[in-house]
Amino acid sequence: MVLPSLCNDGVKNTFKEMTENCQIKWQPTQEQVDKIILPGMQDIAQQCVGYINELQCPPEFIAVMLRDIADAFEAPTTEGDCSCC
Numbered sequence: 001m002v003l004p005s006l007c008n009d010g011v012k013n014t015f016k017e018m019t020e021n022c023q024i025k026w027q028p029t030q031e032q033v034d035k036i037i038l039p040g041m042q043d044i045a046q047q048c049v050g051y052i053n054e055l056q057c058p059p060e061f062i063a064v065m066l067r068d069i070a071d072a073f074e075a076p077t078t079e080g081d082c083s084c085c
Contacts, residue, residue: 028037048062055061 048066051057051065052059052062
């Protein structure tokens with residue numbers, strides 16, 4: 001399976017959209033994008049490809065997993081009220 005393409009423009013557009021939706025006001029520095037965010041996204045994508053190969057599942061299944069994880073991060077919680085840890 002080919003890894004999804006990840007680029008700076010996509011990351012910048014994501015943060016722009018989040019800011020426009022009043023969800024967050026934080027923006028990463030270019031150094032953070034280059035040294036942390038993009039490599040982290042690439043690592044996650046590679047790990048997901050490994051799951052696809054190991055499970056012999058369609059990529060859409062992994063997409064559902066990732067959406068569930070994203071939903072858990074976006075759900076408002078009170079401090080110390082984390083069901084994940």
